[in-house]
Structures are given as C-alpha cells and as structure tokens.
Amino acid sequence: MSIRVLERPKVHVPCEDDYRVAARVETGLIIAGFAGMLFLLPRLDWGDGSVRYFQLTALLTQGTVPDGKYSMVGPLLSAPLWLIGNLFGSPAWWTLRYNSLLLMGGMAFVWFALRDQLPRPLLRRFILLLVFASMFAHHQLGYNGELFTAMLVLTGTVALVVGRALPGWLTVVIGVASTPAAVPAMALMTVRWVWDVRRLRWLLAVCAAVGLVMVEAWLRRGSPFTTGYEAEDRGNRTIMPYSGLPGFxxxxxFGLLSLVFSFGKGLLFFAPGLFLPVRQRLSHLPAGRQLYDLWLAFVLGLLLLYAMYWSWSGSSFWGPRYLLFAAVPAAFALAVRCYRPGGSAVADLVTVLALGLSIWAGLNGAVFGDVDVPQVCWPDGAGQYEAPLCFYTPEFSALWYPFVAGAKPLTTGQWIYLAYGLAVGAYLLIGPLLRLAGHLRTGAVTAAARIGAVQW
Structure with a gap:
C-alpha cells in the first residue's frame, strides 16, 4: 500500500532582502513626494495665511508690531526664510513654503526619534500616510497656523515618549501658544501624561502655554487679556438657526455631529482612520500606544472646544480646518492596521475602505483643493442658503465637487504630482487588497468544501 503525501503550498516568507527593497521604495517615495510638494504644487496665498504673511512683512520691513488677532509665534520662526528670500528678490516664494519645510523637518525628527522604538516598516508607512494621504497634504500648501501647531505638538509628544520631557514640553508649549484655542486640548493631553507618569509637575506646562499667550497679547495689544477677537468674532446670518452669534x-x-458626520467638514470623511479600533494591536508596542493615547486626548480637546465655536466649519477652508491634528492618530491607526492586519475579511475590508478614502483626501487636498467651492458657497459674500449646502451635502464637499463640476485646469506640476500620488496610493493599497483577496478566496474555498460535504 502506498501512502500519498500531500504537499503543503509554499508560503512566501519575507526575507531580509524583501525588507530592504521595501525600505528603499518607501524612502524614495517620501523624498520624491517632498520634492513634489516644494517645487510642483502652487501655493495658497489667500485667507488668514496672507494676513499673517503681510504682518510678518510689515514687522521685518517697517518694524511695525501687528496688533491683529492672529498669533505671530509661528510666523516669527519663519523670518529666516523671508530674509533669505528677500536677498534673492522672492520673499513670498520662500516664506510660503514654510509649512512644507516644517512638515519635512517634523517627519525627519519623528523617524530618527522613533526608529528604535517602533518597527521601521510601521514608521515608514505612518510617515507616508501622514504626509501624502491625510489633511496635511492640503495644509502644507498655505501659510496658515494650524500646521505649525500640529507639527510642534506631534514632535513634542514624540520627544516626551522617548525620554526628552523638558524639550518635548517646551516644543508643545510653543506650538499651542501659536493657537491659543488649543490650550484646553493641551490640558487634556497633559492630564493623560500625568496619569501615565504620576508626576503632577508637568501640569505647569499648561501654565507656561497660557503665560506665553498672555505675554504675546500684552506686547501686541497692550493687555494680556485682549485676544483680538473681541470686535468682529461672528459670522453672517444664514438660514441656519444658530448662525450670526459670537464666540463659542x-x-x-450639533457641533459634534457636524464635525464628525457632515460631508463637507466631517472627520469621518477627511480622517477616517480616526475611527478604526487599534488599541489591541498596539499591546506589544508600548511607545506606540502611549503616543496614540496622547494624540487622541489632544484631538478630543480640540473637538470639544471647536464644536462650540460659531465658525466650527472653518468657513471656506478645505475640510475641518481646525482639526488638522486629527490626521496624526488617523494616519497612525491606518499604518498599524496595515502592519498588523486583522484576522477576518470584514476587518480587511474596513481597512481598505478607510485607507482608500484617506488616500483620496490627501490627493484631493494637494491637487484640487477647494478653490472653486467658495465661489459656489459664498457667491455674494454671505452664503445665506449656499454655505449650509456646502457644509452638509456630498455634492458640494471639497472631496467630491471635482466630480460634479469637473476639475479646474491643472498645471503641469499638478499633473505630475497627481501621477505620483496615484502611484503612492496604489503602493499603500496593494498589501491590504491582496490580504482581503486572500480572505475572500479562503472563505470561498471553505464554503465550497462545506457545500460539497452536504449529503444530497
């Protein structure tokens, strides 16, 4: 009697060469993407960013200290770029790339600080997702202050976790002082840190941030309690029942519902990774879990505060403007789920859907933006009926409006970056898609086997 030995199917086990190839590919994609951001994409020079730029220009050319409502902490640190640009006759070109350079520097710090704390494939995937498949892709085009705050809070928390508490808190304090409304978010994050380390003294960091905000107000407006928002901090009256009211x-x-679920401003569509469960998958990565908890606490603080602000939507700005930092834990959650995939087809399907939406949000923000949307939503400057439509309906969302009205003409640089972004998106999606296909194939084979075993 002969015994037939069934051969096991060969399973490809990644070897050292595979990891090296992946590392080189991902590093190349990151470097090429940063170059594209700097040299291919046009800058956004309107809105609050232009006000900050003109204030900095007045300060450096005339010595005039601006008394406006926007903080000068972030713009002051960009003064070297303005001065370099002024030597070459193009201060705007250099200064308007400040946020892009901040993003590059922040990611470099994150890599070198965490490369021995987290698996490097996970860390590279996190950087790819954060830079090119999140809201950061749009924010780096302008000179607004949200990216400065988000990047300093990100790098500061990374410094905390790797054992550099004092410089870490100093970085967070400077970042939060540039956006005073982020102080409650910092307070919530600090409480989380105090709970982890059992050291009450770090609550003084919140006091330092408040003190820096008050010192700037005193120097610029004559009183530590004058914010600059007292005069005209209210919007136009529209059909919405709570419009036209001031402050918070x-x-x-309704603010929470809008900031989470609205098609034009909701985090569910602009940062879908934020809603994916990953804590269990971080059980063997203590540094990752601690960072993730700190980031979530900061996002929760921002969300609770801005849900009460009359301009919770960020007006005509692309996406949920004030909640840029939500992209940090969202990108990290997606990176973790790609690095440690789930054990079911449903888990992989959810990952693929969230990843695909996040990739499109980043690509849409970088290439298409929302230049045409304000013309539709605020045709007369008031937007009594149009603005609510743009906040809540999918057709006027910045994410989908290019498909409704047709995309605006793209520059050559934007076409090149679009091709690059599609390549990055395909690279990020290929692994989860293959795993999903494997789960579906296994499920189909199992179902067929069960059907074949039934006695008819």
Whole structure:
C-alpha cells in the first residue's frame, strides 16, 4: 500500500532582502513626494495665511508690531526664510513654503526619534500616510497656523515618549501658544501624561502655554487679556438657526455631529482612520500606544472646544480646518492596521475602505483643493442658503465637487504630482487588497468544501 503525501503550498516568507527593497521604495517615495510638494504644487496665498504673511512683512520691513488677532509665534520662526528670500528678490516664494519645510523637518525628527522604538516598516508607512494621504497634504500648501501647531505638538509628544520631557514640553508649549484655542486640548493631553507618569509637575506646562499667550497679547495689544477677537468674532446670518452669534455660542451637540458626520467638514470623511479600533494591536508596542493615547486626548480637546465655536466649519477652508491634528492618530491607526492586519475579511475590508478614502483626501487636498467651492458657497459674500449646502451635502464637499463640476485646469506640476500620488496610493493599497483577496478566496474555498460535504 502506498501512502500519498500531500504537499503543503509554499508560503512566501519575507526575507531580509524583501525588507530592504521595501525600505528603499518607501524612502524614495517620501523624498520624491517632498520634492513634489516644494517645487510642483502652487501655493495658497489667500485667507488668514496672507494676513499673517503681510504682518510678518510689515514687522521685518517697517518694524511695525501687528496688533491683529492672529498669533505671530509661528510666523516669527519663519523670518529666516523671508530674509533669505528677500536677498534673492522672492520673499513670498520662500516664506510660503514654510509649512512644507516644517512638515519635512517634523517627519525627519519623528523617524530618527522613533526608529528604535517602533518597527521601521510601521514608521515608514505612518510617515507616508501622514504626509501624502491625510489633511496635511492640503495644509502644507498655505501659510496658515494650524500646521505649525500640529507639527510642534506631534514632535513634542514624540520627544516626551522617548525620554526628552523638558524639550518635548517646551516644543508643545510653543506650538499651542501659536493657537491659543488649543490650550484646553493641551490640558487634556497633559492630564493623560500625568496619569501615565504620576508626576503632577508637568501640569505647569499648561501654565507656561497660557503665560506665553498672555505675554504675546500684552506686547501686541497692550493687555494680556485682549485676544483680538473681541470686535468682529461672528459670522453672517444664514438660514441656519444658530448662525450670526459670537464666540463659542454654537450648541455642542450639533457641533459634534457636524464635525464628525457632515460631508463637507466631517472627520469621518477627511480622517477616517480616526475611527478604526487599534488599541489591541498596539499591546506589544508600548511607545506606540502611549503616543496614540496622547494624540487622541489632544484631538478630543480640540473637538470639544471647536464644536462650540460659531465658525466650527472653518468657513471656506478645505475640510475641518481646525482639526488638522486629527490626521496624526488617523494616519497612525491606518499604518498599524496595515502592519498588523486583522484576522477576518470584514476587518480587511474596513481597512481598505478607510485607507482608500484617506488616500483620496490627501490627493484631493494637494491637487484640487477647494478653490472653486467658495465661489459656489459664498457667491455674494454671505452664503445665506449656499454655505449650509456646502457644509452638509456630498455634492458640494471639497472631496467630491471635482466630480460634479469637473476639475479646474491643472498645471503641469499638478499633473505630475497627481501621477505620483496615484502611484503612492496604489503602493499603500496593494498589501491590504491582496490580504482581503486572500480572505475572500479562503472563505470561498471553505464554503465550497462545506457545500460539497452536504449529503444530497
């Protein structure tokens, strides 16, 4: 009697060469993407960013200290770029790339600080997702202050986790001082850190941030309690029942619903990774879990505060403007789920959907933006009926409007970056798609086997 030995199917086990190839490919994609951001994409020079730029220009050319409502902490640190550009006759070109350079420097710090704390494939995937498949891709085009705050809070928390508490908190304090409304978010994050390390003294960091905000107000406006928002901090009256009210007058219930679920401003569509469960997958990565908890605490603080702000939407700005930092834990969650995939087809399907939406959000923000949307939503400057449509309906969302009205003409640089972004998106999606296909194939084979075993 002969015994037939069934051969096991060969399974490809990644070897050292595979990891080296992946590392080189991903590093190349990151470097090429940064170059594309700097030299291929046009800058956004309107809105709050232009006000900050003109304030910096007045300060450096005339010595005039601006008394406006926007903090000068971030713009002051970009003064070297303005001065270099002024030597070559193009201060705007250099200064408007400040946020892109901040993003590059922040990612370099994150890599070198965490490369021995987290698996390097996970860390590279996190950087790829954060830079090219998140809201950061749009924010780096302008000179607004949200990216400065987000990047300093990110690098500061990384410094905390790797054992550099004092410089870490100093970085966070400077970042938060540039956006005073982020102080409650910092307070919530600090409480989380105090809970982890059992050291109450770090609560003084919040006091330092408040003190820096007050010192700037005193120097610029004559009083530590004058914010600059007292005069005209309200929007136009529209059909919405709580419009036209000042300050933090918006009902928090409706604000939370809008900031999470609205098609034009909701985190569910602009940062879908934020809603993916990953804590269990971080059980063997203590540094990753601690960072993730700190980041979530900061996002929660921002969300609770801005849900009550009359301009919770960020007006005509692309996406949920004030919640840029939400892209940090969202990108990290997606990176973790790609690095440690789930054990079911449903888990992989959810990952693929969230990853695909996040990739499109980054690509849409970098290439298409929302230049045409304000013309539709605020045709007369008031937007009594149009603005709510743009906040809540999918057709006027910045994510989908290019498919409705047709994309604006792209520059050659934008076409090149679009091709690059599609290549990055394909690279990020190929692994999860193959795993999903494997789960579906296994499920189909199992179902066929069960059907074949039934006695008819």
């Amino acid at each position: 007058s918006y009902p928090i219930f």
